[in-house]
């Protein structure tokens with residue numbers, strides 16, 4: 559038994575944490591008292607630790623690097639893994655909340671990264687599409703079928719099989735609108751809008767070709783004198 563001066567109780571030795579720097583190899587105060595103290599002074603302790611780290615950064619990091627080897631390293635890795643396993647749901651919820659809160663920021667960062675690493679991103683995306691070809695096609699089909707089913711709810715039956723009017727094509731040609739949005743707007747089905755858009759694209763390409771015939775990609779031969 560050992561006496562804790564804090565709570566004034568006698569407790570078995572196991573109720574005191576090990577601490578080599580004390581004569582009996584145990585902390586003077588019992589675990590409950592230490593825990594209560596830490597909880598009551600949490601912010602102050604965290605601030606102190608942060609300050610101590612800032613002041614002795616180099617030394618602390620060097621020490622940690624030195625100690626982080628062999629069995630100790632394995633033990634720490636195993637502990638971290640077990641902790642992540644134990645708090646799996648909590649961590650997932652935290653990550654979801656963080657992602658929702660920083661959506662814009664993350665999107666901006668992604669754009670910036672892709673801009674700065676265009677080659678790498680193009681290659682990575684090509685490899686990804688190649689490796690997941692089947693799944694991506696299936697997902698796209700599922701998505702389109704869902705959009706089509708949704709558009710059937712808002713489609714105007716009188717429009718079925720009707721020619722597209724100029725104003726309708728104008729709305730369909732607006733690249734700022736998604737296909738589903740155009741469908742709702744016009745009372746057409748998703749598939750009808752999709753093919754109207756593709757017809758419109760082909761028409762634009764055809765006109766562009768006619769207006770400016772492609773220049774030959776070889777120098778024109780100068781007639782022999």
Ligand SMILES: [Zn+2]
Pocket residue numbers: 562563564565566567587588589590591
């Ligand atoms: Zn105590």
